[in-house]
């Protein structure tokens with residue numbers, strides 16, 4: 001199921017808001033004719049702006065309103081039913097603001113990917129840009145990772161960095177980081193579509209033929225003389 005070499009890599013993207021990461025993934029699949037397809041965009045919020053954008057591109061959209069379910073388990077069960085109808089190879093979280101139950105995470109083990117706006121394991125949770133400013137770090141960043149039951153944790157697929165400026169606010173820092181988020185998530189989608197991403201026995205990510213997955217502020221990959229992984 002995970003290696004999508006037979007036909008297009010089927011993706012379901014979960015959002016809660018504007019969905020700019022989702023949009024950049026959809027656009028790059030079209031622009032680069034990637035062997036991938038966003039089969040559905042699903043939100044827990046009916047007012048998520050990204051839903052309208054996805055629908056305007058002819059992508060199926062669904063809302064699973066979390067408030068209508070008595071427990072996280074019930075919500076996650078309903079969400080999984082909707083997701084599974086699209087038979088995705090991967091489920092991408094892109095600004096999906098719900099904590100998922102261990103049962104949900106287990107159901108999609110090795111197929112559930114998230115983007116988090118910090119250099120994990122630093123600054124899990126919310127308000128990551130404020131956390132970075134409070135701690136005075138000079139580099140901030142974002143992480144694309146496999147989802148595990150521990151919040152904002154799990155095998156790292158790619159990371160990107162931006163500098164922190166002396167007069168940054170959480171908003172300016174978030175805006176600087178967003179373009180790197182888009183670059184790294186799209187790159188991960190390329191790798192997924194090419195069937196190159198795997199987890200080794202120590203739960204470390206390997207991307208066949210890729211020596212470094214560290215991205216610079218302009219979205220390019222850092223230069224390296226490291227050997228390619230097999």
Ligand code: GRF
Nearest residue numbers: 018019020021095115116117
């Ligand atoms: C991004 O910063 C993402 O890293 C975080 O939530 C934000 C979502 O932005 N998880 P968007 O909806 O993709 O524009």
